[in-house]
Every structure is written in C-alpha cells, then in structure tokens.
Amino acid sequence: MKLQLALDELKLNDAIALAQRVREYVDIIEIGTPFVIDEGMNAVRKFKQQFPEKEILSDEKIMDGGFLESELAFNAGAEYVTVLGVTDILTIKACLKAAKAHGRQLVVDMICVADLPTRIAELEQAGAEILAVHTGADQQAAGRQPLDDLRVMKTHARRAKIAVAGGINSKTIDQYVALQPDIIIVGSAITHAADPQLEARLIKEAMLKAGGAE
Numbered sequence: 418m419k420l421q422l423a424l425d426e427l428k429l430n431d432a433i434a435l436a437q438r439v440r441e442y443v444d445i446i447e448i449g450t451p452f453v454i455d456e457g458m459n460a461v462r463k464f465k466q467q468f469p470e471k472e473i474l475s476d477e478k479i480m481d482g483g484f485l486e487s488e489l490a491f492n493a494g495a496e497y498v499t500v501l502g503v504t505d506i507l508t509i510k511a512c513l514k515a516a517k518a519h520g521r522q523l524v525v526d527m528i529c530v531a532d533l534p535t536r537i538a539e540l541e542q543a544g545a546e547i548l549a550v551h552t553g554a555d556q557q558a559a560g561r562q563p564l565d566d567l568r569v570m571k572t573h574a575r576r577a578k579i580a581v582a583g584g585i586n587s588k589t590i591d592q593y594v595a596l597q598p599d600i601i602i603v604g605s606a607i608t609h610a611a612d613p614q615l616e617a618r619l620i621k622e623a624m625l626k627a628g629g630a631e
C-alpha cells in the first residue's frame with residue numbers, strides 16, 4: 418500500500434519545501450490539478466529532479482486528447498497521469514496507449530461516475546490497471562466522503578489496483594486501511610496541518626500497523 422501526497426494549492430517553492438519535510442513518509446508525489454494548471458509540466462520536471470527516488474503523478478484529469486496530454490506528463494518524467502473515468506472510452510484507450518508506449522501508468526479518476534459497477538467493468542475490459550475512487554473537494558464540502566464508493570470498488574474491481582482520495586486524514590485513515598486499497602491519496606490533511614510531518618507520520622504508521630504500507 419502506497420501513500421500519495423497530493424499537492425494542490427501551494428506555489429512551486431513552497432510545495433517543494435513541504436514535500437521535503439514529509440519525504441520519508443510518502444511514496445508518490447502528486448502534482449495536483451490546480452498545481453498543474455498553475456505551473457504546468459515545469460512542476461513535474463522540477464519534482465522529478467528534486468525527488469528522483471519518488472514516483473511523480475501528474476493529475477491532469479484528462480478529458481480529451483488522451484495520447485497527446487498523457488505524453489506531456491510522461492515526457493516530463495511522471496510515472497502516472499490521470500484521466501477522467503467519465504470521458505469517452507476512446508480517450509481512455511489513447512491514454513493507455515501512451516502509457517504503454519512510455520512504460521508508465523495511467524490512473525482513471527472515477528469522480529462523478531454515476532454507475533460505478535458498470536464503468537469499472539468497461540474500464541477493466543479496456544485494459545485500465547489503476548482505478549481511483551475520488552470524492553472531490555466540492556462534494557467534500559457538502560459532507561461526502563469516499564468510503565462507500567471504495568467498498569463498491571473493492572466489490573466490483575477484478576484486476577485493477579485501487580486508489581482512494583477525498584479528505585482522508587489521520588483520524589479517518591484506519592477506516593480506509595481496513596479496506597486495503599493499493600494507494601491512499603492525502604492532500605489537505607497534510608498540506609493544511611499545523612504540523613505536516615506529524616500528520617504524514619500518523620497516516621503512514623496507520624498503514625504500517627495494518628501491514629499494508631511499502
């Protein structure tokens with residue numbers, strides 16, 4: 418089980434400084450969607466230079482132009498790029514083709530997928546290997562969390578690895594770890610914490626305690 422640190426709102430230098438503070442606890446560093454919009458692939462390149470031992474994820478949430486937009490991330494050094502699960506299956510297949518061509522990985526973000534079981538089957542059929550359960554920031558503000566969707570994902574995914582994101586923190590981590598996802602994504606709980614190092618450590622310890630952390 419890997420811990421993915423999502424960097425969404427920080428400026429480049431502040432994001433690098435934050436990631437350095439929690440470096441020992443995280444496996445994947447996500448250049449979050451607002452960060453990608455703000456800094457582009459420059460942020461992916463900078464993080465790959467500064468954190469060569471980490472996997473970098475470019476959270477582009479691709480909706481169209483799957484091959485071209487995936488290649489931007491892979492050429493900049495990302496191990497993973499994200500595509501939206503609600504988009505056309507042709508776009509997802511184009512992203513998968515780019516990932517295969519570069520020997521990298523595609524994460525399908527299932528935010529706003531209405532019928533999870535049907536879409537999980539279609540995506541696995543298309544060759545998707547990582548599916549991410551995701552309750553977005555605006556949904557979180559309305560009181561939603563990704564736990565129920567993670568249960569649905571665990572029940573229906575046959576082959577794909579499973580990631581989960583959406584407001585997870587050190588107080589709720591045990592509930593997620595119990596469901597054994599492959600990747601746990603944490604953003605604001607760490608980046609907004611008074612003590613980001615402590616928050617990251619508590620989350621990683623909960624993952625280790627359950628025997629799943631890498």
Ligand SMILES: O=C(CO)[C@H](O)[C@H](O)COP(=O)(O)O
Nearest residue numbers: 423582583584585603604605
């Ligand atoms: O993809 C994202 C927003 O679109 C976030 O990176 C993801 O939800 C993790 O952040 P948080 O833990 O703050 O919810």
